[in-house]
Amino acid sequence: MKKLYIETLGCLMNIKDSDHIIAELSDEYELTSNLKEADLIILNTCSVREKPVAKLFSEIGVFNKKRKKDSKIGICGCTASHMGKEIIKRAPTVDFVIGSRNVSRIKEAINIPKTVITDINYDETTYLFKEFRTNKFKDYVNITLGCDKKCSFCIVPKTRGKEISIPTDIIINQIQKLVDNGVKEVTLLGQNVNGYGKRFSVVHKKINFTTLLQEISKIEKLERIRFTSPHPLHADDEFIEEFASNPKICKHMHFPVQSGSTRILKKMRRGYTREWYLDRINKLRKIPNIVISTDIIVGFPGETDEDFENTLDLVKKAEFEQMFSFLYSPRPHTEAANYTDTVDKEVAKKRLYKLQALQKKIVEKKSEEKVGKTMKVLIEKYENGIVSGKSDNFYTVKAKGDDSLLGKIIDIKIKEPHLSSLTGEI
Ligand code: SF4
The missing domain is CATH 2.40.50 (OB fold (Dihydrolipoamide Acetyltransferase, E2P))
Known part of the structure; x- marks a missing residue:
């Protein structure tokens, strides 16, 4: 067997893509954590924030220094999708580039020198990947690919293409197989999971996310279902009621708000208001022992002190158990990258520290409340x-x-x- 070294940056979708790559190559390659002995080196990139893109080229430099003669370097993932050939131009030692929507074509890419495959509308939804898992008891299962939303800060629709749902029978069969192999918990993955069923690439009966959850719950011996991430806009009563009443669904909701100001949410093109979001939170908080986490962007163009105060106020009201907060950074190919009303970096940083200090207090209080439970x-x-x-x-x-x-x-x-x-x- 040849040796494969793979490094993954970014989100759960990228981790799952890496698992698929490893599985697809498993008849020829085995994993190694030693870069120096690898025959194939793959970097699976992210492009949601600025840092991972910068890291891409510094990592290629490291690979070049340490790798053995005749090894190949492949760049996959979101940065590969939007930079394409540019990567080989800037780093000629790279042998192939393959986008995040083209994972099933990994063997084709390896075998043709200097291949660049970055078709963001490529249909992988009916492709059956082999299995690779690092955890014996839980696994991740893609239910949608791509995203149809137009959030003005987000590069994902440009790197993962149009939103398309994976047929229900493929999802159910895949989970059944995992359960037969000892898996107790699955996490359903998609950029916008509760948009499931909007579009299939094959003839398929109309089925929404709530019905999908009900179908998956029927799988005997599957004990736990998680999903990430739902979009607050589509968190209707039917969905929240299924979440609350289905005993197999874990009571953790990652519910990305991004800002507490309706004015900024509109500029972000999130499609909901602060009032809608807080109304959904009030409904969710009625579920016993629920934990809610979120994402917040600080310093989005045009964010005033008042907008930021609204974010702090929303955080106080929602009392998230966990928060991922970031300074806004413009991403290529996004609408917000053209906004000129940028927020001063120092002002944005101070706001971020203030938000994180508030969040720390909430986390402490929330954790204290768990004692005795x-x-x-x-x-x-x-x-x-x-x-x-x-x-x-x-x-x-x-x-x-x-x-x-x-x-x-x-x-x-x-x-x-x-x-x-x-x-x-x-
Ligand atoms: S819903 Fe918005 S933030 Fe999430 S992936 Fe789609 S465009 Fe990006």
Whole structure:
């Protein structure tokens, strides 16, 4: 077997794409973590923020220094999609470039020198990938590819193409196969999961995300369902009620708000208002033990002090258990990159620190509230007498235990809160 070294940047979709690449090459290549012995080096890139793009070319430099003679370098993922040939022009040692919508064509790319495949409307929705998994008990399953939304800051529609749903029978068969192989939990992946069913590339009966969840829940021995990310605009009552009442659906909702100001949300083209978002939060908060996380962009063009105060106010009201907050950075091929009303970098940074300080207090309070509660935890790791895993509502929980608990869902009573995890007793 030849050796494959793969480095993945970015989101869960990219991690899943890397798994697909590894699976597709598994009859010829085995994984190595040693760059120096690799016959094939793949960098799966992200382009949502500025840093990963800069990292791409510095990483190629590192590969060139360390790699063995005759090894190949391939660049995949979102930056590959939008930069295409430009990558080989700037870094001629790169052997092929393959976009995030073209993972199934990896073998074709490897075998033809200097291939560039970046068709963002390529249809991979009926392609059956082989299986590769790093975790025995859980896995990720794509349910949609691409995105039809036009959020003015986001490059994804340009790198992953039009939104298209994977046929239901393919999803169900894939999950059934995973469950037969011992998987207890699946996370459904898409840029906009609750838009599922809008468009299929094959003749398919009309089915929305709520119905898909109901169908997946019928799979016996599948114990947990997660999904990421739902769009707040499509979080209608039917969807929230299914989320609340279906016992297999984990009670964690990643619910990206991006800003607390309706004026900025309009400039971002998110399609909802602050009032709609808070109304959805109020409905979600009625679900016992729910945990809600979010994404927020600070310093979006035109953001005033008042807009930012609205974001702080929304965060106080929503009390997110987890937040991913970022300074706005313009991305190529996006509408917002042409906005001229930019926010001063120092002002934006101060706002970000203020938001993060507020969030830290909320997280501390929320974690304290968990003490004394009992959580259902899927045990995934065992090390030195300590077992750990994710609770139904997505906390990392640790307790004393042994390796016989691996793969089991057990009750743990929370004793001590920490910033990024909880410890308890079985
Ligand atoms: S919903 Fe908006 S932010 Fe999310 S991937 Fe689509 S365009 Fe980007």
